[in-house]
Amino acid sequence: MPLLDGPRLAPAYGGPAQRLVVLLHGYGADGHDLIELGRDFARALPTAAFVAPNAPERCDMTGLGYQWFPLSFRDPSEYWRGVNQAAPLLDAFLDDELARHGLTEADAALIGFSQGTMMALHVGPRRRRAFAGLVGFSGLLAGPRELAGEARSKPPVLLLHGQEDDVVPVALLEPAVATLTAAGLPVEWHRLPGLGHGIDEAGLAFAVEFLAGRLGSRAAA
Template structure:
């Protein structure tokens, strides 16, 4: 039986480089459960002045929510909201995100060293699941208010990609202890990981998180990004 996700092509709102030049960096913004790409593309607008050579895209997740009245989309279904469900769901959705990333990198004539993944909530799960398992390491992964799927299954991960985790201490959707779990597991696996827990912040991104994420992306992308030579 074929997987219907294999036939889907992701797309979403885009921002061209503020400089007007051909993109030398690509930042992919992965939204949370029940949102869509128009939600996270605003991060790109906030970071354009820091990353004027970057193209931003915020793909819409592949599945509509099962209850249409609420609108929005999901990377994978949430019913139990258990660690097992998060791992299985992220693994199932990984291939379609991988294909999308490959397509976007070819579109811009770039490789993974010029790629950064940024996620919020369920989008953070996808950024970590997919980004840590790319054949070539992305330049950076930023995760807001999310968790690490399969924190006990990092033995197969071989990546030099640095990770930034930002999480509010008052998050009642994805509790902040998940940030500590992710940081510990990534560090134990030899992955450079910075953790910032923001006092008083609920399940959202505030100006502190924007500043931390923008600074991290600028630092990491400036180290490695370059177009693929042609000819």
């Protein structure tokens, strides 16, 4: 099993990590695409360490960047096979990172973009312990019919999606919200006017507020 790794940011306050935020990039990107977002979150979460692992495979379409799984047909069965294929690698990485810092899921959050959101929404609820929060930008929920029977924890979720997204249609947002809610996960969500397939300042502000409310309670020492 290949080991995941990627760029990291140490806690802004200068001491050991009391919180952990894991950023999961999209198809054809790498950890460097998202790690700098940690600096925006660090203002509200000064005791948090940030890590953005590179996905396990080189992107098969471009040869540049990485993929959590191949995207040939972009159909629901492909998404479902893909998240299940990549999940053990991400789970192992999360176990190692939490152990590295002496933390638990209650001290940690997952942030995903696009294909990274698929991974966060798949792995997060299937962990035995609930993460403090899951944030998904411009993604979708793979295998919605399977979630209720497989969810082992119920972390709070924030979903953010551009209304002009031409890669992952915004029409997929409401079914994801409905499925997550039916499985018992508390969900907040926002459509972002004028935004395509990306992350804008408005979405980032929602995400910072969401995680600050769930990870920001421990004071820096």
